[in-house]
Amino acid sequence: MPLRYQPMPSDLAARYRRREPDAYGLTPELHVSDGHGMPCRHCLANIAEGDGYLILAYSPFPELQPYAETGPIFLHADQCEAYIGGEAVPPILTTSKDYLLRGYRADDRIVYGTGAVIPVTGIDVRASELLEKPEVAYIHVRSARNNCYQCRIERA
Template structure:
């Protein structure tokens, strides 16, 4: 199975770069990166030391519903380019473990699909989940803070 890593959509990033509000209606906070632990959810790379970034509440779902988690994320304050999704993103090589959770096409969590896995098992577990007919995509989240990282789909 070929995996595709999906970043924050360009339209969401562009809206925020143009002064748009986050999922809670707040303006994103602007900070300067120390170069440690600041993964951008649009380009799926870490924000380099000295570069500006935004902190905001993000909901990676099409609508607000009971399973549509909202949480804090980082992104470059200035425009960056989303990857094509073919390769494991650099931000998914920066922690020892990740939380993976499968979702149905109705954007609801598929019970029994969530769990914390070592980084070296991320792709294997994503493939196992995506092989199921009841799972349309997988979210990768921080195992420590539950922050959304990216979405994985079968290519």
């Protein structure tokens, strides 16, 4: 099944770069990258050493509800191009050996039984399997160790 890896929406990234409040109503924190382990959720690449970045609370859901998780993410402090790789596994998903994939319904509720930690080499296969289920509208990719949101996978 053709997949599409989706970054954080560009309009939302722009708001955070203007230092508008994050999901907790706080101003995003500005830092300088040491070049290790700071994946930008907009370009879906690691933030290079010396580049400014923001840490902020992010919820990839349209509204509050019991399944709308919020957590810390990194974002380039300066403009970066949104990830447009489409079907290719984004660079940020090659920095760890595995990730948590979890399916969600169209109403943004978790589809129970879909969550599993998957090796990087198996992400495409597992995502395709999940998206073959009619009740799964999209998938979140999260850190297997810290549960941090990475990106969203949809049917292409």
